[in-house]
Amino acid sequence: MxxxxxxxxxxxxxxxxxxxxxxxxxxxxxxxxxxxxxxxxxxxxxxxxxxxxxxxxxxxxxxxxxxxxxxxxxxxxxxxxxxxxxxxxxxxxxxxxxxxxxxxxxxxxxxxxxxxxxxxxxxxxxxxxxxxxHELATQTSADQTFIDSLFGAGGKAAEPVRLPKGLSAETGRLILDTVRARGELSATECAELAGLSRVSVRRYLEHYLDAGLLELRLEYGGTGRPVRRYRPAGH
Structure with missing residues (x-):
């Protein structure tokens, strides 16, 4: 061993x-x-x-x-x-x-x-x-959301079987797992962690937001548009 x-x-x-x-x-x-x-x-x-x-x-x-x-x-x-x-x-x-x-x-x-x-x-x-x-090596305790992300559980709802044209189920699972593991992410943060482009990640995040798998929180700064931050539904 x-x-x-x-x-x-x-x-x-x-x-x-x-x-x-x-x-x-x-x-x-x-x-x-x-x-x-x-x-x-x-x-x-x-x-x-x-x-x-x-x-x-x-x-x-x-x-x-x-x-x-x-x-x-x-x-x-x-x-x-x-x-x-x-x-x-x-x-x-x-x-x-x-x-x-x-x-x-x-x-x-x-x-x-x-x-x-x-x-x-x-x-x-x-x-x-x-x-x-990385998550297993750095986490000291596990709540149900974290456990679900490790075992591929889908939270409140299952991942939609059909995705819009041009979107991959494998990439979609990667993005969902990334958000579930971290709890809440912007499109930029998710893209960096998943090793994908921000534009591509944003399409998936918006799709899962519309499908009810993710929720949106707007983070307001000093100036400019608020940052769109995504988290698992019911989180």
Whole structure:
């Protein structure tokens, strides 16, 4: 069992990339290494190599494929948990079967990303992991709102299934999680934390405000327009 150090926003998170396809693994490694705050410490192409890398490098995160030549990624996940290793795991796979998704969820996977995907989609997953790790490392107590943000609960209302054209569900969840974790944010603050543009974040925030998931508070300063600050509904 590895004792993993506490994480903060300035820390560099160690990642092990696991994929049986050498070219795909290299692409994922490059994606990880171009993301601020993350570095690849090992690349594995089989379940045995993945387990060995997890034991020897004590990573913060595994990007774990399901289809491996010697065992499935789900078996790797199960063995890690059986050994008491709480390393975060994002399943990165072409597997879409609901049974596979369910096993990953119940096995303790942190997230799940279906191949093929663009860099921006993986970056959102990494940022979500980074933010949650930071919150767990810095909070001394947890109220229900904070707990809901960690476990993906939706507060008073569920996230709308349909988003306006041009808005991504993944980005929307990232923005909602950011607001729920901090309690209240302006569009500028949310954009900085989520690593997105302020204009894009503002569109999502206004959509969720209209949908009833967020509430608005106007913060008045000395001059100029008041700052629009967003918080979870009922907060």
């Amino acid at each position: 590895h004792d993993r150090p506490g994480s903060d926003e300035a820390a560099t998170h160690k990642v092990v990339v696991v994929d049986d396809d050498f070219m795909v693994a290299e692409i994922h490694r490059r994606f990880v290494d171009r993301t601020k705050g993350f570095t690849t410490v090992a690349v594995a192409h089989s379940g045995a190599e993945a387990l060995d890398a997890a034991r020897t490098t004590a990573p913060d995160l595994l990007l774990l494929d399901v289809y491996l030549p010697d065992m499935s990624g789900l078996d790797v996940l199960q063995r890690l948990r059986a050994e008491g290793d709480a390393v975060a795991v994002i399943m990165i796979t072409a597997a879409r079967e609901i049974d596979t998704v369910g096993r990953a969820l119940h096995g303790g996977a942190t997230d799940y990303l279906v191949k093929p995907f663009e860099y921006a989609q993986l970056r959102e997953k990494l940022e979500h992991f980074r933010r949650r790790a």
